[in-house]
Amino acid sequence: MNFNTRAQIAAILGILLLAAVTVAPWVAVSHWLKPQEAKWRSIITHKDDLVRQMLALDKEVSSYQNIPEKKEANITFQKNIAATTLDSLQGFVNSNPKYQVFNFKTIQVPDSKEVKFSLVASYNSLGQLLTDMWNTFQFMEINSMIMQPNPNKPDEEVITSVSIRLP
Amino acid sequence: MKAFTKKLPVIIDLQPEPQEVMLRLPEWMKYFFVLLYIATLTGLGLLLRESIDEFKLYNEMVQARRTTENTVREINTMQSKLVDNKSVQRDYDLYKMRQKQITRPGAILEWIPTLISKTQRANTITLLQLGDSASVRVTVEKPITEPVVRISTAPADYLLQSAGEETPKYNELPRGQKANINNEFTAVVVQLKKQ
Numbered sequence: 335m336n337f338n339t340r341a342q343i344a345a346i347l348g349i350l351l352l353a354a355v356t357v358a359p360w361v362a363v364s365h366w367l368k369p370q371e372a373k374w375r376s377i378i379t380h381k382d383d384l385v386r387q388m389l390a391l392d393k394e395v396s397s398y399q400n401i402p403e404k405k406e407a408n409i410t411f412q413k414n415i416a417a418t419t420l421d422s423l424q425g426f427v428n429s430n431p432k433y434q435v436f437n438f439k440t441i442q443v444p445d446s447k448e449v450k451f452s453l454v455a456s457y458n459s460l461g462q463l464l465t466d467m468w469n470t471f472q473f474m475e476i477n478s479m480i481m482q483p484n485p486n487k488p489d490e491e492v493i494t495s496v497s498i499r500l501p
Numbered sequence: 502m503k504a505f506t507k508k509l510p511v512i513i514d515l516q517p518e519p520q521e522v523m524l525r526l527p528e529w530m531k532y533f534f535v536l537l538y539i540a541t542l543t544g545l546g547l548l549l550r551e552s553i554d555e556f557k558l559y560n561e562m563v564q565a566r567r568t569t570e571n572t573v574r575e576i577n578t579m580q581s582k583l584v585d586n587k588s589v590q591r592d593y594d595l596y597k598m599r600q601k602q603i604t605r606p607g608a609i610l611e612w613i614p615t616l617i618s619k620t621q622r623a624n625t626i627t628l629l630q631l632g633d634s635a636s637v638r639v640t641v642e643k644p645i646t647e648p649v650v651r652i653s654t655a656p657a658d659y660l661l662q663s664a665g666e667e668t669p670k671y672n673e674l675p676r677g678q679k680a681n682i683n684n685e686f687t688a689v690v691v692q693l694k695k696q
Binding site for chain 1: 526527530533537540544545547548551552553558559560561562565566568569572573575576579582583585586587589590592593596599600603604605606607610624625626627628629630631675676685
């Protein structure tokens with residue numbers, strides 16, 4: 335092998351080395367960055383899934399309407415249930431001067447939530463009393479009601495016996 | 502006389518200029534270099550494009566990480582809100598159902614006067630409520646010649662199941678009072694069912 339041929343081979347090798355150095359980053363991209371790319375893509379896909387999940391949740395949350403009002407209503411209901419006791423019932427009838435109620439008597443059946451009460455009232459007062467009572471104690475169950483004219487004042491007053499169940 | 506001759510120093514060129522070109526590349530290599538040059542430029546172009554794409558993807562990934570953190574926080578908040586909403590709604594539905602199940606006799610009490618005509622007089626009214634059914638019993642003092650009112654309509658939200666006439670019980674009659682000689686006591690019994 336003469337001197338010229340060796341020189342030619344050396345030049346070609348040098349050029350090829352330079353080309354390899356130039357191409358090296360591209361090879362690095364292919365071999366090192368591509369696996370990273372797969373990882374990054376999975377992070378992006380995960381984000382997309384989460385965003386989709388969030389949107390679905392948002393839709394579901396929005397499907398519940400008037401929640402603050404319902405919350406308030408629930409509190410009112412709870413208070414109403416808690417306030418429906420024999421004492422409050424007696425207080426409601428006795429302390430209100432607008433009802434002309436006489437002989438208001440209450441009996442609570444032992445070990446039960448059943449309460450019986452009887453009263454004598456004028457016809458108009460009775461209707462008003464019962465309406466107000468039912469509106470005030472909304473969870474009070476009325477089992478039975480018996481109304482009879484007061485024998486002493488049959489045209490004015492009525493004797494009423496009511497059996498209720500407290501909540 | 503000896504002629505003086507000055508000797509000039511002899512310069513020995515240790516590395517003489519080559520007489521011919523050392524590297525003689527063949528003619529075709531010119532095209533090879535050009536091709537290599539084009540290939541290198543193309544490679545650089547591709548590398549640049551690839552790098553831009555990678556950079557964009559990296560940026561997207563960084564943003565996705567931030568979004569993921571925020572979204573996870575949002576999802577947690579929403580889930581707790583959803584649980585809260587469900588619980589409020591369930592309680593509300595239960596209360597409303599309970600409220601609906603508790604029947605108020607207002608509609609029946611308003612309806613009872615329609616059972617009694619002007620010539621009749623109601624004495625004892627008994628109302629029994631059991632679940633969605635109600636039983637109404639009205640003791641009426643009425644002229645012997647007059648039949649009881651024919652019941653064809655039920656109160657609002659109720660269905661008329663049966664209606665009839667019965668002999669009143671002793672405790673349903675007015676205490677210490679006797680009926681007019683032309684009158685009699687009878688009991689109107691009606692069974693109703695809540696719709």
